[in-house]
Amino acid sequence: MRAALKAVRGTRDLLPDQTPLWNNVETTARNLFARYGFGEIRTPVLEATELFARGVGEETDIVSKEMFTWEDRARAGGEGVHGPESKAQSLTLRPENTAGVVRAYIEHQMAHSGALQKLYYIGPQFRRERPQRGRYRQFWQIGAEVIGPPSSGSESPLRDAEILEMLAGFLDKLGVRGWRLELSSVGSYQDRVRYNEILRAALQPIRSRLCGDCQRRAETNPLRVLDCKVPDDQALIGALPQISDHISADSQTHFSAVRAALEACGVPYTLNPRLVRGLDYYTRTTFEFTVSTGLGTQNALLGGGRYDGLSEMLGGPRSPGIGFAIGEDRLILTLQAQQEEDARASGAPPGELLDAYIAPLTPAQNATALALARELRCAGLRIEVGDGSFKLRKSFEIADSLARHIVLLGEDEAGSGVFTVKAFASGEQTKIPRARLAEALHGVQSRGSNFVQ
RNA sequence: GCGGCUAUAGUUCAGUGGCAGAACGCCGCUCUGUGGCAGCGGAUGUCGUGGGUUCGACCCCCACUGGCCGCCCCA
Numbered sequence: 001m002r003a004a005l006k007a008v009r010g011t012r013d014l015l016p017d018q019t020p021l022w023n024n025v026e027t028t029a030r031n032l033f034a035r036y037g038f039g040e041i042r043t044p045v046l047e048a049t050e051l052f053a054r055g056v057g058e059e060t061d062i063v064s065k066e067m068f069t070w071e072d073r074a075r076a077g078g079e080g081v082h083g084p085e086s087k088a089q090s091l092t093l094r095p096e097n098t099a100g101v102v103r104a105y106i107e108h109q110m111a112h113s114g115a116l117q118k119l120y121y122i123g124p125q126f127r128r129e130r131p132q133r134g135r136y137r138q139f140w141q142i143g144a145e146v147i148g149p150p151s152s153g154s155e156s157p158l159r160d161a162e163i164l165e166m167l168a169g170f171l172d173k174l175g176v177r178g179w180r181l182e183l184s185s186v187g188s189y190q191d192r193v194r195y196n197e198i199l200r201a202a203l204q205p206i207r208s209r210l211c212g213d214c215q216r217r218a219e220t221n222p223l224r225v226l227d228c229k230v231p232d233d234q235a236l237i238g239a240l241p242q243i244s245d246h247i248s249a250d251s252q253t254h255f256s257a258v259r260a261a262l263e264a265c266g267v268p269y270t271l272n273p274r275l276v277r278g279l280d281y282y283t284r285t286t287f288e289f290t291v292s293t294g295l296g297t298q299n300a301l302l303g304g305g306r307y308d309g310l311s312e313m314l315g316g317p318r319s320p321g322i323g324f325a326i327g328e329d330r331l332i333l334t335l336q337a338q339q340e341e342d343a344r345a346s347g348a349p350p351g352e353l354l355d356a357y358i359a360p361l362t363p364a365q366n367a368t369a370l371a372l373a374r375e376l377r378c379a380g381l382r383i384e385v386g387d388g389s390f391k392l393r394k395s396f397e398i399a400d401s402l403a404r405h406i407v408l409l410g411e412d413e414a415g416s417g418v419f420t421v422k423a424f425a426s427g428e429q430t431k432i433p434r435a436r437l438a439e440a441l442h443g444v445q446s447r448g449s450n451f452v453q
Numbered sequence: 454g455c456g457g458c459u460a461u462a463g464u465u466c467a468g469u470g471g472c473a474g475a476a477c478g479c480c481g482c483u484c485u486g487u488g489g490c491a492g493c494g495g496a497u498g499u500c501g502u503g504g505g506u507u508c509g510a511c512c513c514c515c516a517c518u519g520g521c522c523g524c525c526c527c528a
Contacts, residue, residue, distance in 0.1 A: 009519075061526050065454070096528085125528080130454075133521075134528080141528060213524080224526090278527060288528095303528060327528030361486065396488030410486065422487075429487080 010129070010137025020352065021332055026122055028173055029142050029326075033120045036166050038144055041119040043100035045126075049090035054313055055099030057280025066127040068093040093126035098281070098307065098323055099314070101145050106316030116152040116159075120144035122328070133333070134298035140328035143304075147311070147321030155320040157254050160285045160306065161261030163322055167289060167302065168267045170326075176334060179301065181268065182288045184275040185255040187247030189283055189309055195246045196222055202240050209236060226274035242273040251284050258285055281307040285322065294337025295330055302326040354382040355441045356421075357399035361410035363388035369409050372434075379438035400424050405441055 007013060014022060030040070049069050056063050074088040094100055101119055104110075110117050122142045129135060146163065148154035164181065171179045186192055203210075203218040203225060210218065210225070211233055217224040226237060247255075262269055269287075277286045286305035295301070304324025311319035356376065360369040366388045373385045384402055386395050399406035408420040419437060422429040432440050 006519080066526080127527080128454095129526075131520085132523090135526095139528070143528090298527080300528060325528055330528060391484090392486055393484070393488070398488090400488050406488080408486070412486090420486085424488080427488095 008137075010131040012136065012138075018332075021335060022328070025174060025328060025331060025335070026142065029120070029122065029170065032166065032170055032173065033144060036118065036162065038118040038120040041101055041104060041121050042123065043094075043097065043104050043121065045094055045124065046091055047094055047100055047103065049092040051099050051103055051314065052092055052095060055102065055281060055310060056096065060278055060280055062095050062127060062278065066129055067095050068126050068128055095127045096125055096279070096325060097121050097123065097141060097143055098145060098279075098310070098325070101143075101323075102147065102307075102310050102314055102316070102319075102321070105145075105147055105319065106311060106314060110147075111149050111311075111317045111319050114149060114152060116146065116148040116154055118144070118146050132298065134295045134327070134330045136329055141325040142328050142331075143323060143325035145321055145323035147319050147323075149317065149319055154322075155254075155308065157257035157285075158261055160258040160322055161265065161267075163304070163324060164258075164262060164269070164287060165265045165267050167324060167326075171289065171301075174331070174335065175338070176291060176301075176331070177338060178292055180270060180290045182272040182275050182290060183259075183262075183269045184243070184272050184286050185247055185251055185258075185284050186243055186277070186282060186286050186305075187251040187284060191243075191247045191251060192283075195241075195243050198241055198246060199223065199225075206236050223276045227276045237274070244271075244273045247284075254284055277303065277305055281310040281313065283308045287324075291334050293341070294334045298330060300327070301330050301334065354384050354403040356381065356405040356407050357384050357386060357395070357403040358407045358409060359386045359390070359392070359395035359399060360388035361392065361408065365409045365411075365414055368414050372407070372409065372437075376438055376441065381438060381441055407437070407441075 049067070052063050052067065058064070069090060069092045071088045072091045101121060105117060105119075120143065123140065124138050125141050126138055128137060131137060144163070146154060146159050153159070164183075168179075168181065187195065199222040200218070203222055207215055207218050211228065214225045214228050214233055217228075225233075226240070228234075228237060244252075244255075259269075272288075275286055275288060277288075282305040284306040286303075288303045289301045290299045291301045292299065302324055304322070306320070306322040308320035310321065311317060358369045358373050358376075360366050369385050369388070373383045376383045386398060390398070396406060404424060406422050406424070408422075413419050417434045418431050419434065420429065421432050421437070421440065430440075
């Protein structure tokens with residue numbers, strides 16, 4: 001026998017027992033984002049490799065070792081925009097979506113309207129990392145970007161606070177418990193470069209007292225030292241210069257305004273001057289929402305920040321912006337872990353039941369049963385139909401596992417047009433004429449009514 | 454990309470160098486127009502894949518693949 005094919009490493013199927021939760025999350029996002037004036041954008045999964053090299057940063061881990069990249073075939077005909085000498089082009093499956101959105105913003109000249117652009121996306125991203133809990137090679141992000149020319153107010157700290165306040169509302173609406181907003185400002189690009197050198201210098205004298213990892217990081221990526229989790233290093237790290245003391249006056253004023261607006265909105269946050277983000281384009285405000293349930297060591301549920309120079313890095317007009325990306329897979333893991341906690345507490349099994357199961361009693365009733373099902377489905381009911389070859393006992397067992405009612409359809413019913421209907425919750429059995437059947441089956445909503453239908 | 458742990462029935466997991474096991478689930482019967490309960494019976498399977506050691510490997514060794522955890526990093 002030939003070996004069965006499997007989903008490729010780090011990718012997975014989402015089966016019908018999972019998708020209602022995913023749809024609920026996505027619908028909640030769409031509805032909420034729309035209230036803030038966001039419109040949906042869908043960009044290609046495939047982009048020129050150069051987009052990420054320039055946008056995300058050549059030296060970042062994502063670009064230097066985690067992208068699915070290949071050389072597309074050279075074009076034989078040599079016609080079109082790339083000219084007759086068109087060569088093979090390096091293509092990449094997008095590892096994140098901000099660069100693509102900003103590319104589209106530039107390509108469609110959205111800056112020319114002068115208006116602030118508020119765009120959101122939901123879609124798969126790809127990174128060639130080792131799979132772990134909450135980390136997949138194809139993973140989903142729900143993200144949004146606010147971008148526009150400076151005259152549109154895109155630089156205003158109000159936009160930062162609005163994004164953060166919206167995210168807090170989103171997590172609350174989904175019922176995520178125990179989330180934490182960690183907030184920082186990394187200053188302008190120039191601030192960051194300068195601080196990096198200051199940090200490197202400060203690390204020199206204490207380097208030998210740090211853990212092995214940090215001794216290496218002190219050379220390769222000083223900012224990462226701040227993120228160290230080794231307890232013995234904490235005191236040393238605490239004494240290092242903080243980026244908040246080394247950002248420009250402008251950046252400090254901006255950050256204060258963000259915090260004031262958050263406080264006015266009642267959004268709780270924790271200042272984390274050690275918050276380190278891995279993408280080159282971040283400037284000023286950066287943030288992460290973390291959660292303790294269900295994610296193991298991958299406790300970052302979403303992250304984002306300001307990227308005031310990204311448009312220019314990609315060859316566009318000056319257009320400051322701010323955005324975020326939610327790790328949808330991680331959000332789902334968190335919600336599922338919470339549901340399990342709740343189920344343990346209440347003992348109530350989750351589940352979404354159909355309105356009725358139609359049980360033909362002999363194969364002769366099959367056709368009538370399907371016609372009846374069609375009629376009821378047209379009336380908006382969720383219906384499953386059995387098969388007349390099943391024994392009645394089996395029909396009841398299946399019906400009880402799937403639906404709130406069973407509708408019996410035997411010779412009597414076919415002849416009289418009056419159906420025997422039993423409600424499983426109450427055990428009550430009644431005779432209902434066909435004309436009133438749909439109405440009778442509606443009744444109480446199913447247990448899964450908090451899910452989108 | 455590196456390190457550790459791991460892979461047995463649909464599921465959760467036992468197991469021993471010498472006949473492949475339990476629970477739950479599934480199917481059948483008791484029970485041919487009334488389910489949930491109970492009793493009885495049944496099938497669970499290339500023991501992840503490929504090599505090697507051995508008279509004999511689910512067990513020991515190697516490689517590969519997947520999963521989990523840690524590192525790196527990120528959502």
